[in-house]
Amino acid sequence: MARMKQLAQRGRQMKPRGSGGEVPVRSRDRIDTWRRWYKTPEWRALRKDVLIGALFTCARCGFIGESRDLVADHIEPHRGDRDLFFDRTNLQCLCATCHSGAKQREERRAPRA
Ligand SMILES: [Zn+2]
Numbered sequence: 001m002a003r004m005k006q007l008a009q010r011g012r013q014m015k016p017r018g019s020g021g022e023v024p025v026r027s028r029d030r031i032d033t034w035r036r037w038y039k040t041p042e043w044r045a046l047r048k049d050v051l052i053g054a055l056f057t058c059a060r061c062g063f064i065g066e067s068r069d070l071v072a073d074h075i076e077p078h079r080g081d082r083d084l085f086f087d088r089t090n091l092q093c094l095c096a097t098c099h100s101g102a103k104q105r106e107e108r109r110a111p112r113a
Contacts, residue, residue, distance in 0.1 A: 034080045046088060047072040054093030060102070063095040071099040077106060 037043055050072040057064050059073075073094040078084040094102065 037085055050091045050093050058095035058098055059092040060094055060098040073099050
């Protein structure tokens with residue numbers, strides 16, 4: 001766990017290795033497409049707005065944390081829908097714990113594509 005966090009933080013500071021190519025193209029094409037949206041300035045601004053709007057408080061459990069502890073969560077799963085992804089009204093502030101809990105529930109509910 002601690003190791004994953006470290007890697008994530010390091011990843012943010014480091015420039016991408018190599019030139020040009022980002023994520024190698026695999027069968028995950030579709031997922032990689034929206035994963036890239038998380039790297040856009042639009043998303044960063046939106047995420048910040050969500051966290052500030054929520055006063056850095058988890059909507060589920062009331063945990064108050066720093067930016068790195070919190071997630072801008074899609075209330076309705078975007079499933080690659082760009083409009084839904086960037087819809088400010090579809091976003092809520094969750095702590096990492098509640099976020100992973102919510103995602104697990106969602107995956108259990110949703111049929112595997
Ligand atoms: Zn929480």
